[in-house]
Amino acid sequence: MKLLQSGWMICLLGALIYLGCTLLFLNPKAIVPVQAASPKKAHATEEEPAILTGPSWEFHNPEVDQIISELRAEKSALAQKDKELKELAAQLAAEQREIIAATQTVHKLQQEFDRNVTRVRQEETANLKRLAKLYATMSPDGASAVMKHLEDEQLMKILLHMKEVEVAPILELMTKASPEEAKRVAAISERLRLALYRDPGAK
Numbered sequence: 001m002k003l004l005q006s007g008w009m010i011c012l013l014g015a016l017i018y019l020g021c022t023l024l025f026l027n028p029k030a031i032v033p034v035q036a037a038s039p040k041k042a043h044a045t046e047e048e049p050a051i052l053t054g055p056s057w058e059f060h061n062p063e064v065d066q067i068i069s070e071l072r073a074e075k076s077a078l079a080q081k082d083k084e085l086k087e088l089a090a091q092l093a094a095e096q097r098e099i100i101a102a103t104q105t106v107h108k109l110q111q112e113f114d115r116n117v118t119r120v121r122q123e124e125t126a127n128l129k130r131l132a133k134l135y136a137t138m139s140p141d142g143a144s145a146v147m148k149h150l151e152d153e154q155l156m157k158i159l160l161h162m163k164e165v166e167v168a169p170i171l172e173l174m175t176k177a178s179p180e181e182a183k184r185v186a187a188i189s190e191r192l193r194l195a196l197y198r199d200p201g202a203k
């Protein structure tokens with residue numbers, strides 16, 4: 001009893017009891033997976049297998065990564081297409097503005113041309129009337145002598161602005177000048193008839 005009550009024996013018994021409890025309550029199975037997990041983890045980094053256990057922020061699935069990569073590529077392609085479509089729309093808008101500007105310019109030029117044509121026709125009509133009045137004041141001999149040197153178109157326009165009683169003596173004298181002149185007067189007379197038929201108010 002004295003041996004058991006000694007201080008060094010009590011320390012020895014306490015140490016033995018502590019070691020026994022430690023070995024009894026310690027679970028070796030919990031240590032084995034931790035030790036075996038280290039090489040597997042290093043190997044998993046190389047093959048990148050799917051990790052679907054543990055916290056959600058540690059999940060890893062190669063198929064999901066591939067889908068995300070494809071979606072990003074498709075998004076980039078759509079963005080490029082959208083950019084190209086916007087550039088094409090801007091180009092078409094610019095060309096449309098140019099076409100509108102060219103159309104407006106052509107319209108203005110056409111209006112100006114029409115005004116010039118109308119002005120020229122009015123001036124020509126005024127000049128023909130003055131010439132017709134001048135030839136009407138001349139004698140038939142003098143008028144026929146001058147008119148036989150005019151072009152047929154010019155002569156016909158002048159005769160259209162003269163009265164029939166003024167034209168008849170002139171044409172009669174022109175027909176007596178030569179057979180060729182008579183044929184010319186006949187052709188001009190036919191053209192006068194057709195012109196008066198198309199526009200009875202011309203004379």
